[in-house]
Amino acid sequence: MATTSKTADPADDLRKELDALRKDFSSLVDTVKDLGKDRADKAMGAARERMGKANERVHASAHDARERGEALAGELETIVLSHPTRSVLIALGLGYLFGRMRG
Numbered sequence: 001m002a003t004t005s006k007t008a009d010p011a012d013d014l015r016k017e018l019d020a021l022r023k024d025f026s027s028l029v030d031t032v033k034d035l036g037k038d039r040a041d042k043a044m045g046a047a048r049e050r051m052g053k054a055n056e057r058v059h060a061s062a063h064d065a066r067e068r069g070e071a072l073a074g075e076l077e078t079i080v081l082s083h084p085t086r087s088v089l090i091a092l093g094l095g096y097l098f099g100r101m102r103g
Helices: 010-082 084-101
Strands: none
Touching: 010 084
16 A cells, blocks of 8 residues: 655645745834834933923023013113214214225
């Protein structure tokens, strides 16, 4: 009696192994993508937070500069009003010097 042994085709075995390898590789790629996305999201959140803090500092600095400028303008106005002749002569002298420098 002849025994029939079921021997699988080596090409079929190779195809099955390659398919399994493709699936594993695809799963690995998806995992790496997810990790990269998580890191990118965290980095983007940290960058947004730093930008927000920097924006707050810029606005605070601009506000402080505006207040100092207004205070200086008020002091200058007081000086000009208390010494009008001297202020006009200084303004004329500065205008003349700036005109000479421009050519």
